[in-house]
Amino acid sequence: AQSVTQPDIHITVSEGASLELRCNYSYGATPYLFWYVQSPGQGLQLLLKYFSGDTLVQGIKGFEAEFKRSQSSFNLRKPSVHWSDAAEYFCAVGAGEYGNKLVFGAGTILRVKS
Amino acid sequence: NAGVTQTPKFQVLKTGQSMTLQCAQDMNHEYMSWYRQDPGMGLRLIHYSVGAGITDQGEVPNGYNVSRSTTEDFPLRLLSAAPSQTSVYFCASSYSGGSVTYEQYFGPGTRLTVT
Numbered sequence A: 001a002q003s004v005t006q007p008d009i010h011i012t013v014s015e016g017a018s019l020e021l022r023c024n025y026s027y028g029a030t031p032y033l034f035w036y037v038q039s040p041g042q043g044l045q046l047l048l049k050y051f052s053g054d055t056l057v058q059g060i061k062g063f064e065a066e067f068k069r070s071q072s073s074f075n076l077r078k079p080s081v082h083w084s085d086a087a088e089y090f091c092a093v094g095a096g097e098y099g100n101k102l103v104f105g106a107g108t109i110l111r112v113k114s
Numbered sequence B: 001n002a003g004v005t006q007t008p009k010f011q012v013l014k015t016g017q018s019m020t021l022q023c024a025q026d027m028n029h030e031y032m033s034w035y036r037q038d039p040g041m042g043l044r045l046i047h048y049s050v051g052a053g054i055t056d057q058g059e060v061p062n063g064y065n066v067s068r069s070t071t072e073d074f075p076l077r078l079l080s081a082a083p084s085q086t087s088v089y090f091c092a093s094s095y096s097g098g099s100v101t102y103e104q105y106f107g108p109g110t111r112l113t114v115t
Helices: none
Strands: A003-005 A010-014 A019-022 A024-026 A032-038 A043-051 A056-058 A062-068 A073-078 A087-095 A101-103 A108-113 B004-006 B012-013 B017-026 B030-036 B042-051 B054-057 B065-066 B077-078 B085-094 B112-115
Touching: A003 A101, A003 B030, A010 A019, A024 A073, A032 A062, A032 A073, A043 A056, A043 A062, A043 A073, A073 A087, A087 B004, A087 B042, A101 B030, A101 B042, B004 B085, B012 B017, B012 B030, B017 B085, B042 B065
Parallel strands: A010 A108, B012 B112
Antiparallel strands: A003 A024, A019 A073, A032 A043, A032 A087, A056 A062, A062 A073, A087 A101, A087 A108, B004 B017, B017 B077, B030 B042, B030 B085, B042 B054, B065 B077, B085 B112
């Protein structure tokens, strides 16, 4: 069965510092991978996605993620964090025939220190 | 476009009561789905639909019913609410089919409390 692990429940970084959120997945075929962000009381917004091709993908708000098949990982990075990046981040793998059935990790809550 | 809309935003039910959570989208998406979000567990798929008249179960379907009579609407029914169904419910939609996977758009959520 497909699964996604986000090892860090909470992460705190200083504003301006770099950020890396970890994501490991378990999936038998080539995965469809996603990162979503959720601000308090809000719905989910897609940051970026990987389907195939270049393993380094760029997303919105200055985020990027790198797909590493050998490590079954899809870590999210940002070179300089802004206070507005404080939110909960979810990694997901797309299961099913067209990858529509999302399997989510438990999420990582990002806190930003000023 | 309004995107994906959900009503109500908040709801409190007593154990055993029934209700329907509404979801509508105006993007002509074939695929629609319902997720529930619980602390420390991420989002889990309840039911999904690949088009009008076609529905299927996800990871946690027990206690929930769905139907899809139109492309636009995908209501989620709780026939006899239980405290274990206290959660935040999200509806999502996307295009479907072909050889590509499309981005899913999420609604703002419905926060349900069952007492």
